[in-house]
Amino acid sequence: MxxxxxxxxxxxxxxxxxxxxxxxxxxxxxxxxxxxxxxxxxxxxxxxxxxxxxxxxxxxxxxxxxDGQTAAEASNASLEDLVSEIYGGPKAIFRELHEHIMKIVHSFGDFEIAPKKGYLSLRRKRQFIMIGPATNTRFELGLNAKNLGEDDRLKAQPKGSMCDYKIVVKSINEVDQQLITWMKTAYDNAG
Missing domain, CATH: 1.10.10 (Arc Repressor Mutant, subunit A)
Structure with missing residues (x-):
């Protein structure tokens, strides 16, 4: 298993x-x-x-x-197939941004990727990042980390949500050192 x-x-x-x-x-x-x-x-x-x-x-x-995992198991789809489905059609514009962020997250160490319907859940002992297009025109990261501080990009989510913060990322240029630090904090806290 x-x-x-x-x-x-x-x-x-x-x-x-x-x-x-x-x-x-x-x-x-x-x-x-x-x-x-x-x-x-x-x-x-x-x-x-x-x-x-x-x-x-x-x-x-x-x-x-x-759910993405059950659907993937039933269809024997690979992770690459599922990612291609998430970033199909008008959402294809976000694929390069996705790959850029995933390369950074892979540099943190080991984690699991759980495909969901429309996004990927990145997990260690628990989920630390949700990554994917929220709409055809908006790409979001969901972070699970407490007390990341105050920043206009950090949108705190209500208690009981799937993540503590959501961040809209418009381009690779917005993947700056601060965002990388927040992602690393979420990674470390999940482990």
């Missing part, structure tokens, strides 16, 4: 302990709810079982088979 599957299985086991329900029971609740949108299903599971955003989102994706 690879480390991504192990991490997913650990999270699913923790969800079962928190809810007192098996994954099959939770999947049945999701499927029988009549709700169709991911956000509605996530909110329902979070409210009904007091799950955090990440656990509820992962559970819904897993139950519906819509």
């Amino acid at each position: 690879d480390s991504l599957s192990k991490a997913r299985d650990t999270q699913l086991n923790n969800i079962q302990k928190k809810t007192g329900k098996s994954i099959e029971e939770l999947r049945f609740i999701i499927q029988e709810s009549g709700l169709k949108k991911h956000g509605e299903l996530r909110s329902m599971m979070a409210d009904k079982f007091n799950l955090g955003f990440g656990d509820a989102s992962m559970l819904v994706h897993y139950a519906l088979g819509s």
Whole structure:
């Protein structure tokens, strides 16, 4: 079992302990709810079982088979295939920026890459960076690191979000020493 599957299985086991329900029971609740949108299903599971955003989102994706990891396993797609899909069409303009940032992050040391729907989650013991195009015209980094200080680029996220900060990156020129320091701090804290 690879480390991504192990991490997913650990999270699913923790969800079962928190809810007192098996994954099959939770999947049945999701499927029988009549709700169709991911956000509605996530909110329902979070409210009904007091799950955090990440656990509820992962559970819904897993139950519906819509998370990047499950989809990749089912299709036998490579990481390169998934990255090409994320940066396909109008989002292709961000591929060079993605590669530049990934080269920097790889210089920090070892980590896992968990493909998600529309972005990559970079993980050590826990997620430290979310990287990908937020829209066809906006590229974002999500960082998990506390107390990075004050900076106009750092957009603090509400408690319970998938990351502590989001940063819009418009070009390779904005990948400066400060951004690299924030990414390294997130990497170090995750490990």
